[in-house]
Amino acid sequence: MSVRGSTDDSLGDKEKSAVRAETFVIANDKNRLDVSEIDGVHRRLKERHVQMIAIAGTIGTGLFLGSGKALAGGGPLGALVAYALVGSIAYxxxxxLGEMTSHAPISGSFPHFAARWVDPSFGFAMGWNYWYTNAISVPVEITAATILITFWDDNLSHQAGYTALFCVLVCLVNIFGVRWFGESEFFFSIIKLLLITSLILVGLIIDLGGGPDHDRRGFRYWKNPGAVARAGLVHSHIGVDRFLAILNQLVQAGFSFQGMELVAIAASETINPRRNIAKAVRRVFWRVLVFYILGIIVTGMIVPYNDPDLLQDHGGGTAAESPYVIVMNRAGIKVLPHIVNACVLLSAFSAGNSFLYSSSRILYGLALRGQAPRFFARCTQAGLPLIAVLSTSLLAWLAFMNVASGAQTVFNWFVNLSSIGGFITWWGVNLTYLFFYRGFRAQGFDRKKLSYYSFLQPGLAIWGFFWSTIIILINGFPVFWHFNASDFLVAYINLPLFFALWIVWKVVKRTSVWKPMEMDFVTGIPSIEETENPPTPPTTFLGKVAAVIF
Structure with missing residues (x-):
């Protein structure tokens, strides 16, 4: 490793600062930071694709169905607290990621950032954890889709056919390439936005007595059966038991928010990535506030948490367990539940599609830098990492487990496995940012000059790191009341796996943690002139409207 530039002890503080601003680290070849010559992906995602993916790309059953489970387990206030806390961590x-990606919009995304600015072994563990977490989320969404199909067809003998159909379609969309992925997600995101907006409005209308039954519910269910459910763990103290019920919903809320980092992963295949990623990240705050927080508030107003039809850990398994479908049926609305179910079905497909895309691109990024077998880095002439996509697609077929074991059992297992992996990802991203922040400042770079800059940093990263740590450690606490080996493994197996990956790579490659003045903020990172084209002002009315929306 070599460092260009130096500071002279004879210089004053201002002169030292000025010289340091021109100082940067250039890595040696063994770190594989510059992979531009072998990186075969193409920038084909347009601005409208990126913006819609950021707003609604991974909204799926975690929100539309999972919110009902969170309501059943924590009550309306408990679900709201869980979703608000996890939403702040996700944001x-x-x-x-917005700051780090606006500086380095390159393949590999945050696992590479972790390897570049924390420790190569830490990046290795981050990458493989994320690949597994998102790859396993694909069968989660496919399993959820088969549950949704039972709203119309409850013949269990047809389940295998539906599962195969969804697996094939999800794989095909990704095999067709990033342009088809972008167009499909643009279309699906519009449907999801219309759906969640419509559900919130319809829920409010029904709550205020505007439904066919003219029953004004208001906050009735916050009073009876109550604002917070009981966990059923501490029978002697109702306050403690309710607190535990809220904690128990954090993992479910995590699955609802999982995948928000997709927009940063797509940076290497995005036109004008710095400008588009910055715009997308700024809009995510409103996505969390409107679609998740407002949505969970409305959910708690229209259905009581002790409703037997809500999505539970046992029994049933139909789409009628969605709180919105429940209230529509009971309010006497006959047609809308079918429309809602169809839209949620498309949402499940879309989320599975997005998870397959993100996990395959992380695998591709690992292969580019020697942290995965090199054949995963092979691209077609059209810029598709075909081997990475096909290999990751194999995990989608795990959805067939629901045919034999029962859809809900598998669904809940996969939700827990993927959710804890998601919290480990957020924990690692915030830790990486704290290293990035320290090194960026030490080497004299100015964060305010980045395309995306948050004035809340580094406090925001410290908040996310702290709460991610707490949730990772306590996520499986109910198992200690009624110990079950399989539940314990589902809750905590990701932790030893992550640290085993970290330690093994560190021992084999003899890596070390980067010091602030050793971090490389230059090698292999394209300049603004190389990635950004001058913005073209719209000239038509529709173009101006699109510019505001996208």
Whole structure:
């Protein structure tokens, strides 16, 4: 490793600062930071694709169905607290990613940032953890889709056919390439935005007595059966038991928010990545506030948490467990539940599609830098990392487990496995940002000159890091009341796996943690002139409207 530039002890503080601003680190070849010559992906995602992916790309069953489970487990206030806390963690992670990606919009995304600015072994563990977390989320969404199909067809003998159909379609969209992925997600995101907006409005109308039954619910269910459910763990103290019920919903809320970092992963395949990623990250705050927080508030107003039809950990397994479908049926609305179910079905497909895309690109990024077998880095002439996509697609077929084991059992297992992996990702992203922040400042770079800059940093990253740590450690606490080996493994197996990956790579490669003045903020990172084209002002009315929306 070599460092260009130096500071002279004879210089004053101002002169030292000026010289340091021109100082940067150039890595040696063994770190594989510059992979531009072998990186075969193309920038084909347009601005409208990126903006819609950022707003609604990974909204799926975690929100539309999972919110009902959170309501059943924590009550309306408990679900709201869980979603608000996890939403703040997710936003802190995306804000951290926004700054790092606006500086380095390159393949590999945050696992490479971790390897570049924290420790190569830490990046290795981050990458493989994220690949597994998102790859396993694909069968989660496919499993959820088969649950949704039972709203119309409850013949269990048809389940295998539906599962195969969804697996094939998800794989095909990704095999067709990033342009088809972008167009499909643009279309699906519009449907999801219309759906969640419509559900919130319809829920408010029904709550205020505007439905066919003219029953004004208001905050009735916050009083009876109550604002917070009981966990059923501490029978002697109702306050403690309710607090534990809220904690128990944090993992479910995590699955609803999982995948928000997709927009940063797509940076290497995005036109004008710095400008588009910055705009996308700024809009995510409103996505969290409107679609998740407002949505969970409305959910708690229209259905009581003890409703037997809500999504539970046992029994049933139909789309009628969605709180919105429940209230529409009971309010006497006959057609809308079918429309809602169809839209949620498309949302499940879209989320699975997005998870397959993000996990395959992380695998590709690992292969580029020697942290995965090199054949995963092979691209077609059209810029598709075909081997990475096909290999990751194989995990989608795990959805067939629901045919034999029962859809809900598999769904809940995969939700927990992927959610804890998601919290580990957020924990690692915020830790990486804290290293980035320290090194960036030490080497004299100015964060305010980045395309995306958050004035809440580094406090926001510290918040996300702290709460991610707490949730990772306590996520499986109910198992200690009624110990079950399989539940314990599902809750905590990701932790030893992550640290095993970290330690093994450190021992084999003899890596070390980067010091602030050793971090490389230059090698292999394209300049603004190389990635950004001058913005073209719209000239038509529709173009101006699109510019505001996208």
């Amino acid at each position: 802190s992670s995306l804000a951290a």
